[in-house]
Amino acid sequence: MSYPLKFADIGEGIHEAEIIKWYINVGDIIEEDQLVLEVQTDKATVEITSPKAGKVIYRSGNEGELLYVGDTIIDIENNNESNILEPKSKIKEQNDDIKSISKTINRVIAAPSVRKFARSLGVNLSDVKGSKENGRITKQDVQEYFSEANKNPKHNDEKNPVLNEDVRIPIKGLRKQIYKNMEKSAFTIPHTTAMDEVQVDALINFRKTLDTITDVKLTYMPIIIKFITEVLKKNPIFNALLDEENKEVILKKQYNIGFAVSTNEGIIVPVIHQADQKSIEEIANEMINLQEKARSGSITLKEISGGTFTISSTGRQGGTFATPMISCPQVAILGIHAMKEKPVILQTREIGIGTIMGISLSFDHRIIDGEPVGKFIKDLKDYIEKPESLLLNTR
Known part of the structure; x- marks a missing residue:
């Protein structure tokens, strides 16, 4: 049996949202109330959690794409209500799967606010070493990495010619919503x-x-x-x-x-x-x-x-x-x-x-x-x- 998690109407006339960050992948074993993804509406950033425990067998869309009310966000296989409650032999198999997935994903541990801060600076969190328990990354870690990476840029130009190239910043997330709102305001x-x-x-x-x-x-x-x-x-x-x-x-x-x-x-x-x-x-x-x-x-x-x-x-x-x-x-x-x-x-x-x-x-x-x-x-x-x-x- 599977459980499709739908993107619900969250009110205020909001019918769509941009996918900002996925926190799970197909094949992951997730728990009830676990953070699934972060979306950006034209009003705010919203975190969506899973109402069920189980195995993710489907995931909708990539970061930067839109979700519409009624779309299936993820599909969760939850036989007997939860795959977590299976015999020890199967739990071991699942744990092996999780370890395998984790190695592939190389997931970083950081709060949503830290992820937003990193995006604002153009920092890839996978390049940052976390200073807290289990490698959790803080804003201070991101700031220190950013400051170090941008120190003495002229000195680095010879070894890193890419620093002389133009930088393209995607218009997405909150900036994309501001873009749309200002466009509507100006031309309406x-x-x-x-x-x-x-x-x-x-x-x-x-x-x-x-x-x-x-x-x-x-x-x-x-x-x-x-x-x-x-x-x-x-x-x-x-x-x-x-x-x-x-x-x-x-x-x-x-x-x-x-x-x-x-x-x-x-x-x-x-x-x-x-x-x-x-x-x-x-x-x-x-x-x-x-x-x-x-x-x-x-x-x-x-x-x-x-x-x-x-x-x-x-x-x-x-x-x-x-x-x-x-x-x-x-x-x-x-x-x-x-x-x-x-x-x-x-x-x-x-x-x-x-x-x-x-x-x-x-x-x-x-x-x-x-x-x-x-x-x-x-x-x-x-x-x-x-x-x-x-x-x-x-x-």
Whole structure:
């Protein structure tokens, strides 16, 4: 008797996934809940485990190929429910098979996050010597191998002429999904971006004050997320999703704010769900947790799904403005940029030095016109320039 493991519908409208890494081969004897493969959807990396123990008699597809909902991932021969529970003589035969297979595969032992890190650097894990028990490879092992391999490249050119050749990097995994999403966004949505500058000296002082009364590492982003939830309540057309099939705009009553996180694999957008119901401190804590998960590859599909509005930051070293790309099916995205000191007109009408931040609001011009954009930006600037006004809406 065999058991076909099917690729199931994992929700959020996801119907396909790219095979990133196989952890088993045909002929392997596997255990229940053993990791079978790692796939990449357009939302996240997902690990699939086996619900049965037995012998793998079929395996679908190669790394880089697609799986579709309903496809058979593997077929497991599980006579008497499990081949593991056979007489000792057969167990010995199976063990011999496993040893033979293991020699052929020369499998490396490394966590999925380490494998992702190695792929981002172009390192073949079979070339890396693991420092942990049973030869398990860590990120530090990969980094040390990479650093050593790239040390003194000019000196190595004579012995390794291949170093002078062009490098081709396959577009796959998360980068492939980003490629597809950006292509869809660019060629489907008529993007228009409004830009403005806002003086942030009051915001800087506001954060400094909060820092004195919390143990949480507090950046500006949690505060801005809280501002945005209030701005979206006043401007509901921006907290919306577009149903293109039915030609309907869905005004969302939940305020689920996505924020971009840069990882070795690319940009991931975790979501703070029900942000309007959380304090700045709670948002900050959740952001730290989600950032760690995103960078370690352990973030779940739920944690990056369901966003209604997104904020992107170009960081301290970024420029003054940008044109952020909208995440379908959302209708707008806010970009916040580097804070820089500039000459400003003070309340006394004198020229002084102030800290200025650029903001960029990209919006779907099929759904949103210029006038509501101006109001959105004004409402946001009011909160940033007078952050204490947030208290007026606190219940």
